[in-house]
Amino acid sequence: MKAVASAAEPMSVVAHRRRLAYPHKDIQCEGDDSMSGPAAFPDRDSTAAKLSSFGDTDQAFIRLLMENPEQDENLLEGLYRHLDVAAEARFLNSLKLEKLGEWLGNEAPPRLQMRFMEAARSSQHPAYQAFRAGLNKSGGLQRAFPKV
Secondary structure: OOOOOOOOOOOOHHHHHHHHHOOOOOOOOOOOOOOOOOOOOOOHHHHHHHHHHOOHHHHHHHHHHHHOHHHHHHHHHHHHHHHHHHHHOOOOOHHHHHHHHHHHHHHOOHHHHHHHHHHHOOOOOHHHHHHHHHHHHHOHHHHHOOOO
């Protein structure tokens, strides 16, 4: 029996976390497969995990995401999640964030350069500043939008 969680019924922990993570989506109870349609692959948490570990296979995965314009939103949500987690961490690895920004600035197509810079400028936290320093060092925004 498929039932939508209502205020009278208690939600499971997983359904509650989904509702908090994705407030704009109508989340249904566990075991309900009425949410048919294309799944958001990859989700922001898996993209954030790839950005945080950032090995050779992770770089290939990110390159693959950047090739497909339909995955831009998932990539950016994962980037925001990664930067938020880095900002909340007890230890800030600014060199790693700067390296990530430089790599993304060098590898990303022009359509993403402006959006990466918007993400880097969205906060004054040192994590975002380190990411922005890497983007600036790469010169990707200047290559994507050359001065006339």
